[in-house]
Amino acid sequence: MSNTEKDFLTNYNIHDYELPLTTVDMAIFTIRDEALNVLLVKRNQHPAKGKWALPGGFIDTHKDKSLDDTAKRKLVEKTGVKISHVEQVASFSGKKRDPRGWSVTIAYMALIADEHIKLIKDESSEEIQWMPVHQIGKKMSLAFDHKGILNACHERLKSKIQYTSLPVNLLPSEFTLSELQTTFEILLEKPVEKKSFRRRILSSDILEETGAMKSGPSRPAKLYQVVNKEGKNYLFPRTLEGSR
Amino acid sequence: MSNTEKDFLTNYNIHDYELPLTTVDMAIFTIRDEALNVLLVKRNQHPAKGKWALPGGFIDTHKDKSLDDTAKRKLVEKTGVKISHVEQVASFSGKKRDPRGWSVTIAYMALIADEHIKLIKDESSEEIQWMPVHQIGKKMSLAFDHKGILNACHERLKSKIQYTSLPVNLLPSEFTLSELQTTFEILLEKPVEKKSFRRRILSSDILEETGAMKSGPSRPAKLYQVVNKEGKNYLFPRTLEGSR
DNA sequence: GTAATAGTGTCTATAAGACACTATTGA
DNA sequence: TCAATAGTGTCTTATAGACACTATTAC
Structure with missing residues (x-):
C-alpha cells in the first residue's frame, strides 16, 4: 500500500x-x-x-x-x-x-x-x-x-478607543467633530477635553472635511468623513485619558 | 411529541x-x-x-x-x-x-x-x-x-511590545535591566535609549529587585524579577518608539 | 441683543528622546 | 591603570489636559 x-x-x-x-x-x-x-x-x-x-x-x-x-x-x-x-x-x-x-x-x-x-x-x-x-x-x-x-x-x-480611531465606525458617513467627541465620551464613560480631542483627531489626518456644514439651532459645524476607509485604524502615540 | x-x-x-x-x-x-x-x-x-x-x-x-x-x-x-x-x-x-x-x-x-x-x-x-x-x-x-x-x-x-511589558516573559525568572533592554531591542529591531528605557520600566513597578547581583567581566548589575506574576501586563501610557 | 454650540490660543504637565556624565567591577 | 558595562543628571521634545477666549448661527 x-x-x-x-x-x-x-x-x-x-x-x-x-x-x-x-x-x-x-x-x-x-x-x-x-x-x-x-x-x-x-x-x-x-x-x-x-x-x-x-x-x-x-x-x-x-x-x-x-x-x-x-x-x-x-x-x-x-x-x-x-x-x-x-x-x-x-x-x-x-x-x-x-x-x-x-x-x-x-x-x-x-x-x-x-x-x-x-x-x-x-x-x-x-x-x-x-x-x-x-x-x-x-x-x-x-x-x-x-x-x-x-x-x-x-x-x-x-x-x-484609548489609542485608535475605531469609534468613527459607529457614526454615519458624515459627522461633526462634536458628534465624534460625544461618541468617544459615551464609550469612555467620561468627558473628554474639547481642544485636546480636536487637536488629536485633526492632527492624525484620519478625517477630511466634506465641505458641507451641519446646521442646527446654533453655529453650524463642519462635516467630516473618514479618509481612506479601507485603511487600518490610526494608532495614536499616546492614550486618551479623558479629563482627570 | x-x-x-x-x-x-x-x-x-x-x-x-x-x-x-x-x-x-x-x-x-x-x-x-x-x-x-x-x-x-x-x-x-x-x-x-x-x-x-x-x-x-x-x-x-x-x-x-x-x-x-x-x-x-x-x-x-x-x-x-x-x-x-x-x-x-x-x-x-x-x-x-x-x-x-x-x-x-x-x-x-x-x-x-x-x-x-x-x-x-x-x-x-x-x-x-x-x-x-x-x-x-x-x-x-x-x-x-x-x-x-x-x-x-x-x-x-x-x-x-510598544505599550506592554510582555517581553519579560521571554526572559528567565531573574534578569538584569540590560538583558531586558536587549530583548526589547531584538523585538523592536532598533536600539532603545538606555535612560528612557530604565525610567519607563522602573517607574512602572512591574519589576522588583531580587537583591542579588549578576557578575560579569565588568560592573555587576542588579537582578530583577517580575512582580505579581499572575497579574496582567502593565500598559504604558505612551508607546516605545526607540531611538529616532 | 441672548443662548447655544463651534472652534481657538496658550499655558501646564507628563513621559519619552538625547546625550554626557559618574560608578563599579575584573584584569 | 584601563576596558567594559551599570547606572544617573538633566535638557529637549512631543502631545495631552485645562481653561479662558472668540466666532457664528437662530431667535
Whole structure:
C-alpha cells in the first residue's frame, strides 16, 4: 500500500474524530440615544430557547469562504448592513458552554451606524432588538456564555478607543467633530477635553472635511468623513485619558 | 411529541451538520543567540508530511477543558514548559487551508525563556527545532497557511511590545535591566535609549529587585524579577518608539 | 441683543528622546 | 591603570489636559 497524501485523504473521514461544534457569535454595537447598544435576538429554537442571545450560528461550509464571511453574513442577515467594521475578538470553548457538546465559538464584534437600519427577524429568532449594554450587566441573563462574550467584546472596544480611531465606525458617513467627541465620551464613560480631542483627531489626518456644514439651532459645524476607509485604524502615540 | 430542551438534545446528533475541522496551532517564541526564534516541527504524518509546521493539532475533547488547555498541553508536550505566557491571537479558516476540508484553527502564541529546555519529539513529529523568525520569511515554506499564522503572531508580538511589558516573559525568572533592554531591542529591531528605557520600566513597578547581583567581566548589575506574576501586563501610557 | 454650540490660543504637565556624565567591577 | 558595562543628571521634545477666549448661527 502506497502512502501518498492523496491516499491518505481518500481514506480520511472527518467524522472518525470527535470534533467540537464550531460556531460564530457577534456583538453588533451601535450608539442609540446617547448609549452603547448591542443587538440581541430571542432564540426560537433549542437549546436555550426563549433566551436572549448574541446573533450567531453555524458556519455554512458551502457559502462561507472564511469565518469573517460567516460573521459578515450574520450581520447582513440581521441588519442588512454590508459595510462596517467587523473584527475578530476571541474564541470561547469548552465542554459545558453549550449542552450539545464540546464547542468553540469565535466571537466577533461589529460597529455600525444607527441609520436606516431595519432589523430583520428570521427563522432562528422570534424577536430581535437593540439593548443598551449597561442594562445587560445587571438585570438580564443571556443564553450560553454570551454575557462573557459580550463582556470581552465590550472590553476590547473600550481598550481600543484609548489609542485608535475605531469609534468613527459607529457614526454615519458624515459627522461633526462634536458628534465624534460625544461618541468617544459615551464609550469612555467620561468627558473628554474639547481642544485636546480636536487637536488629536485633526492632527492624525484620519478625517477630511466634506465641505458641507451641519446646521442646527446654533453655529453650524463642519462635516467630516473618514479618509481612506479601507485603511487600518490610526494608532495614536499616546492614550486618551479623558479629563482627570 | 413534547418539545423540551431535553428532548431536543436526546435527538441531536452532532454529525448531522457539516462541521469544520477545528484545531489549535501555536507560535512558541523564545530569544536565542540574540534573535527571535519560533519552534517548528517536521510533520510525520499526512497531510503536508515532511513539511515544517507550527506545533498544533486537534482538541482532545476528553482532556481539554478549553482551547487554552489544548494550547498549554501542546506547549508542555513539545517543550516541557508549564508556566509561561500563552495568549490567543486569532483564528484562521476556510475550505482550502487544509486538504481534509473546511477548517478552523485558533492560533496561539507563547513566550518562553530559553533555559533548561529540552525539545521533545513525539509520534506527530520526526524533528523539532528552533528557527530564527527572520530566516523563515525568505527561504522557507511552511505547511498549510502556517506562514500567515506565524506572521500574525509575530505582528501581534511586535505590536504589544510598544505599550506592554510582555517581553519579560521571554526572559528567565531573574534578569538584569540590560538583558531586558536587549530583548526589547531584538523585538523592536532598533536600539532603545538606555535612560528612557530604565525610567519607563522602573517607574512602572512591574519589576522588583531580587537583591542579588549578576557578575560579569565588568560592573555587576542588579537582578530583577517580575512582580505579581499572575497579574496582567502593565500598559504604558505612551508607546516605545526607540531611538529616532 | 441672548443662548447655544463651534472652534481657538496658550499655558501646564507628563513621559519619552538625547546625550554626557559618574560608578563599579575584573584584569 | 584601563576596558567594559551599570547606572544617573538633566535638557529637549512631543502631545495631552485645562481653561479662558472668540466666532457664528437662530431667535
